Amino acid sequence: MIRIIKGTYGRVVDGTVVAMRKGSEPFSLSEEREAQLVAAGVAEKVQEPEKKYTTDMKMAELREAAAALGVDASKAKTKKEVIAMLEEAEEKAEAVAETETEAETSAE
Numbered sequence: 001m002i003r004i005i006k007g008t009y010g011r012v013v014d015g016t017v018v019a020m021r022k023g024s025e026p027f028s029l030s031e032e033r034e035a036q037l038v039a040a041g042v043a044e045k046v047q048e049p050e051k052k053y054t055t056d057m058k059m060a061e062l063r064e065a066a067a068a069l070g071v072d073a074s075k076a077k078t079k080k081e082v083i084a085m086l087e088e089a090e091e092k093a094e095a096v097a098e099t100e101t102e103a104e105t106s107a108e
Contacts, residue, residue, distance in 0.1 A: 001026045001027065001028045001034075001045070001046050001047070001048050002026060002027065002028070002029065002034045002037060002038065002043040002044065002045055002046060003024070003025075003026040003027075003043060003044055003046045004020050004021055004022055004024055004037075004042060004043050005022055005041075005042065005043060005044050006022065006041060006042045007021075007022075007042050008020065008021045009021075009037065009042065009043070011027065011029075011068065013067060013068060013069070013070040014070045016067075018067050018068055020068065024064060024068070025052070025061070025064065025065040025068060026046045026048070027068050052065075052086075052090075053065065053082075053083045053086050053087070054083070055079045055080065055083070057079070059079055059082070062079055062082040062083065062086065063076075063082060065086055066082055066085060066086055066089075069086060069089045069090065069093070070089070071085050071086065071089045073085055073086075
């Protein structure tokens with residue numbers, strides 16, 4: 001997981017380029033790409049926070065995080081709705097990653 005510390009990184013999410021900037025939520029890419037961005041001095045490695053999304057965040061921040069995960073939160077009316085969408089998307093992404101890891105392990 002990385003956070004942009006300088007400039008803007010265009011991350012493609014569902015065919016749309018999302019601008020990731022200093023102040024944007026941390027996000028994950030392939031280990032190789034993350035290493036390239038860190039080596040270039042535009043990103044830093046970060047630990048995943050315990051609770052990433054809270055109602056203390058601004059709605060714009062939550063929607064930006066949703067966009068980074070490929071979630072359309074434009075119709076959500078409350079922060080709690082956006083947070084639920086974010087948590088569900090992350091759970092699905094983790095399940096896919098685990099399945100891919102298991103498939104790679106069994107292929108060896």
